Amino acid sequence: METLDFQFASAPVSRSAHTALCGVVGSGNLEILVQAGDQPATCQVSIKTSARGFGATWQAVLATFTTSHPAGGTRIAINDMGATPAVVSLRLAQALAEYRGGEQ
Amino acid sequence: MSQALVARKSWFEATARARLGGLLDAGSLQEILPPGEAQPSPHLAALDLPGAFDDGVVIGRATLAGRPVLFAAQEGQFMGGAVGEIHGAKIVGLLRRAVQEKPAAVLFLIDSGGVRLHEANAGLIAISEIMRAVLDARAAGVPVLALVGGSCGAFGGMGIVAKLCSAILISEEGRLALSGPEVIETVAGVEEFDSKDRALVWRVTGGKHRYLMGDCAGLVDDDIAAFRLAASEFLAGWQEAEPSLGELRASQRRLEDRLAAYGALRDGLQVWAALGVAQPESVPMLDRDSLVALKEGLPT
Amino acid sequence: MKLQELFDALFPAGRQITVAGQVLTGQAMTPQGPVAVLGTTDAAAIDHRMALALAAFVLDTVEQHPGRPLVFLVDTSGQALSRSQELLCLNGSLAHLARCIDLARRQGHPSLSLVTANAVSGGFLSFGLMADRAYALADAQVRVMDLRAMSRVTKIAHERLVELAASSPTFAPGAENYRRMGGIEAIWPAPSAELLAAALETAAQARAAGDQRMQSGLARDGRRLAAKVADAVSPSMPSALA
Numbered sequence: 001m002e003t004l005d006f007q008f009a010s011a012p013v014s015r016s017a018h019t020a021l022c023g024v025v026g027s028g029n030l031e032i033l034v035q036a037g038d039q040p041a042t043c044q045v046s047i048k049t050s051a052r053g054f055g056a057t058w059q060a061v062l063a064t065f066t067t068s069h070p071a072g073g074t075r076i077a078i079n080d081m082g083a084t085p086a087v088v089s090l091r092l093a094q095a096l097a098e099y100r101g102g103e104q
Numbered sequence: 105m106s107q108a109l110v111a112r113k114s115w116f117e118a119t120a121r122a123r124l125g126g127l128l129d130a131g132s133l134q135e136i137l138p139p140g141e142a143q144p145s146p147h148l149a150a151l152d153l154p155g156a157f158d159d160g161v162v163i164g165r166a167t168l169a170g171r172p173v174l175f176a177a178q179e180g181q182f183m184g185g186a187v188g189e190i191h192g193a194k195i196v197g198l199l200r201r202a203v204q205e206k207p208a209a210v211l212f213l214i215d216s217g218g219v220r221l222h223e224a225n226a227g228l229i230a231i232s233e234i235m236r237a238v239l240d241a242r243a244a245g246v247p248v249l250a251l252v253g254g255s256c257g258a259f260g261g262m263g264i265v266a267k268l269c270s271a272i273l274i275s276e277e278g279r280l281a282l283s284g285p286e287v288i289e290t291v292a293g294v295e296e297f298d299s300k301d302r303a304l305v306w307r308v309t310g311g312k313h314r315y316l317m318g319d320c321a322g323l324v325d326d327d328i329a330a331f332r333l334a335a336s337e338f339l340a341g342w343q344e345a346e347p348s349l350g351e352l353r354a355s356q357r358r359l360e361d362r363l364a365a366y367g368a369l370r371d372g373l374q375v376w377a378a379l380g381v382a383q384p385e386s387v388p389m390l391d392r393d394s395l396v397a398l399k400e401g402l403p404t
Numbered sequence: 405m406k407l408q409e410l411f412d413a414l415f416p417a418g419r420q421i422t423v424a425g426q427v428l429t430g431q432a433m434t435p436q437g438p439v440a441v442l443g444t445t446d447a448a449a450i451d452h453r454m455a456l457a458l459a460a461f462v463l464d465t466v467e468q469h470p471g472r473p474l475v476f477l478v479d480t481s482g483q484a485l486s487r488s489q490e491l492l493c494l495n496g497s498l499a500h501l502a503r504c505i506d507l508a509r510r511q512g513h514p515s516l517s518l519v520t521a522n523a524v525s526g527g528f529l530s531f532g533l534m535a536d537r538a539y540a541l542a543d544a545q546v547r548v549m550d551l552r553a554m555s556r557v558t559k560i561a562h563e564r565l566v567e568l569a570a571s572s573p574t575f576a577p578g579a580e581n582y583r584r585m586g587g588i589e590a591i592w593p594a595p596s597a598e599l600l601a602a603a604l605e606t607a608a609q610a611r612a613a614g615d616q617r618m619q620s621g622l623a624r625d626g627r628r629l630a631a632k633v634a635d636a637v638s639p640s641m642p643s644a645l646a
Contacts, residue, residue, distance in 0.1 A: 001152040019140040025156040026181035048154040079154040193630035197637025224548035224575040229587040232533040267499030282495040297487045
């Protein structure tokens with residue numbers, strides 16, 4: 001397992017009182033928990049992944065995501081079991097949409 | 105019928121949270137210890153494995169057709185729904201809460217291979233605690249209803265737990281047993297149990313067989329809405345009885361008679377024939393309604 | 405240890421115990437009065453027949469000897485592994501046995517179990533672990549799975565499991581690990597009428613207190629999370645028998 005921590009500048013997201021959870025920690029999948037962070041223009045990401053040595057890939061996927069989506073003011077926690085970058089991007093978008101929608 | 109096909113949402117394929125979303129009244133779900141307030145298992149982390157925020161079980165309160173219920177839903181996609189220390193303690197806590205709050209029922213969405221080997225001792229003791237807590241809730245008058253239809257079925261200690269519940273509603277895809285076919289094959293050989301023979305596995309452990317034998321109270325289509333309907337109908341007609349010597353004596357007689365009658369058989373086909381099913385080989389092909397009609401027509 | 409030696413050590417004041425097909429049932433005299441004795445021997449793989457024999461004896465005891473303490477002698481290698489056993493829902497018969505023991509508890513019968521040799525998985529869950537309190541002899545094997553098999557299934561290196569087992573009681577086999585986790589109350593150096601008498605002395609309180617294994621596991625620093633998690637879910641008193 002590897003633990004990775006990143007911070008990205010990102011446009012502030014409309015704040016939600018709720019947390020959002022997406023996905024399941026199963027083979028080739030991951031879960032993403034989005035909670036309110038303390039810096040409005042920063043997205044903090046903390047990852048625990050079963051696949052070692054993919055730090056650069058994570059950084060690239062997350063940089064793209066936080067540039068194309070307003071994700072500032074969030075703390076994102078991820079538990080990963082070897083999801084592909086495509087699955088990661090999909091789940092991130094789902095989780096953020098849920099967070100903005102205020103759905104539980 | 106066509107309408108049902110259009111609307112059908114598979115229980116088997118859904119996550120625990122998706123099952124709950126369709127099972128319970130819309131907007132009523134309140135999770136207890138939600139992911140944002142919980143920590144993944146440190147035992148998995150010690151073995152260098154990522155955990156899940158909810159440790160593979162979602163618990164909380166909600167309403168079902170307007171009646172207050174508590175629920176626990178195991179996530180089969182995370183570590184096979186297996187019971188570790190936190191996972192088990194959440195379920196035990198929920199069942200203890202049921203004793204105090206006396207909801208209309210506890211809905212137990214079982215999808216588990218049993219003990220989580222990575223936390224084997226904690227898991228085994230936790231399942232023992234769940235067993236006693238289920239019986240405590242029932243003794244307090246709270247029905248505990250097991251819903252089985254996930255990819256991991258109800259195996260190992262969770263198979264025992266399922267059979268301690270007031271009743272089990274199962275889908276054809278659901279499986280209920282103690283040892284997994286793979287374990288039996290590994291220890292006793294492929295001629296004893298060929299775990300790759302899917303049809304055989306279902307004839308021995310599958311929902312239709314368990315329903316025909318009376319081990320499960322209801323057979324349900326693999327559809328979240330069908331589980332919702334079956335659960336609310338079952339609870340509307342169910343009164344939890346006090347545990348009694350008379351009831352357990354009756355259960356003892358039933359089990360002894362059954363063992364005497366069918367103990368030497370090795371395939372569902374043989375048991376169904378012995379039960380009086382005219383064309384046992386047709387059972388795997390029957391849809392849910394036809395199978396229920398078949399069971400109701402059997403000699404008792 | 406031979407069965408008769410075990411009986412001699414535990415019940416020197418007399419007993420009448422019959423053994424049939426690895427299932428033992430009978431009565432014994434102790435300083436606290438007569439007790440009902442039941443269990444399995446020779447690492448029994450619990451099947452329908454054994455589970456139902458034990459269950460019937462529990463029900464007979466409830467009917468014929470109200471309140472009489474139950475002493476379980478546990479020696480099981482787990483559950484019978486066969487297709488015909490599963491075909492008739494072996495988990496159902498084990499659940500039935502567990503329900504009978506639970507009924508006895510609710511009707512006032514204190515119970516304790518002693519693991520005399522082996523206690524594994526399903527056989528242990530449905531019987532030994534259903535007693536108010538479980539004890540184990542020092543050389544007893546208590547486990548879900550040995551570490552080599554666990555290593556194969558979990559795909560974690562055996563050496564890594566051995567290394568971690570030294571510092572954590574959470575997964576590795578052993579009666580002492582189960583004691584630290586709260587699943588076993590105490591370990592007996594040898595079968596002893598004195599230890600049995602002492603255990604029976606507190607058995608009624610143990611019954612009335614309900615399931616205290618989480619608290620024990622916490623107090624012994626073996627299971628640090630369970631009690632806190634369960635309390636967070638259900639804030640007031642842990643369950644106790646009315």
